[in-house]
Amino acid sequence: MIINHSLKKIMLAIVLAGAAAAPAIAQVSININLAPPPPQHEAVPALAPAQVWAPGYWAWTGERHVWVRGHAIQKRDGYRWAPDRWEQRSNGYYRQPGTWVRDANHVYVKDKKDKKDKYEKYDKRDKHNDKRHGNDNGNGHGKGHGKHD
Numbered sequence: 001m002i003i004n005h006s007l008k009k010i011m012l013a014i015v016l017a018g019a020a021a022a023p024a025i026a027q028v029s030i031n032i033n034l035a036p037p038p039p040q041h042e043a044v045p046a047l048a049p050a051q052v053w054a055p056g057y058w059a060w061t062g063e064r065h066v067w068v069r070g071h072a073i074q075k076r077d078g079y080r081w082a083p084d085r086w087e088q089r090s091n092g093y094y095r096q097p098g099t100w101v102r103d104a105n106h107v108y109v110k111d112k113k114d115k116k117d118k119y120e121k122y123d124k125r126d127k128h129n130d131k132r133h134g135n136d137n138g139n140g141h142g143k144g145h146g147k148h149d
Contacts, residue, residue, distance in 0.1 A: 034065070035086075037058060042055065044070070049075075051073065051074060051075055052072070052080075054083060054084075055083045055084075057083065059095070078102060078103060078106045078108065079100040079106075080100070080101055081099075082098060083098045
């Protein structure tokens with residue numbers, strides 16, 4: 001019984017030590033001494049207006065570089081896609097994954113339908129007020145513009 005209890009404590013200590021070390025292992029970057037080949041040329045297909053092209057890149061399998069084909073991704077308004085790339089540092093090559101970067105040259109444009117919706121909502125409120133006050137004709141402003149008997 002005592003051996004079984006001690007074994008449980010040891011196993012629990014091993015599991016907890018492994019769990020504490022796991023985040024540190026996940027953050028380790030791989031240093032590769034072999035430079036990736038030049039990027040392959042890919043024909044970019046026609047894209048939907050809401051898409052951008054994420055170009056292909058060389059990935060490392062642990063033994064060699066393999067080409068990962070480019071693909072279409074959903075566009076993010078106000079951002080541009082910075083593609084995957086390899087950086088050479090003092091003792092090797094490091095892959096930087098692709099990411100969205102804020103585009104300083106982006107110009108935000110309001111849709112025309114936004115203005116139309118705003119005015120439609122305003123017009124509906126005016127019509128509602130006219131009916132509530134008994135003004136079925138005219139614009140509801142001033143006197144003498146209503147019904148004539």
